[in-house]
Amino acid sequence: xxxxxxTIRVDNQxxxxxxxxxxxxGMSANAAVNVFIKAVVRTRTIPFxxxxxxxxxxxxxxxxxxxxxxxxxxxxLKEINDEIRAVRQERSQK
Numbered sequence: 001x002x003x004x005x006x007t008i009r010v011d012n013q014x015x016x017x018x019x020x021x022x023x024x025x026g027m028s029a030n031a032a033v034n035v036f037i038k039a040v041v042r043t044r045t046i047p048f049x050x051x052x053x054x055x056x057x058x059x060x061x062x063x064x065x066x067x068x069x070x071x072x073x074x075x076x077l078k079e080i081n082d083e084i085r086a087v088r089q090e091r092s093q094k
Contacts, residue, residue, distance in 0.1 A: 010018070015029075022032045039047055075083075
């Protein structure tokens, strides 16, 4: 099977720790990366959860929105559409 080279950048300390662990596992860093890549291709998933932290601005906006809605009853789709029609009709009469 033909092979190709791949270059990645890694923090020096992490690379040293990774090399040490791979040695304890009895494999090279190259072999470990190949194991990872093959697992991703085979399962079509990353074998661990990847999650971004909530964006502080988004969290603040959602909290503000929820606070502004307190005490207000939820509107049905019909009520929302009726309100939109009323506003449009009012605008068209101006």
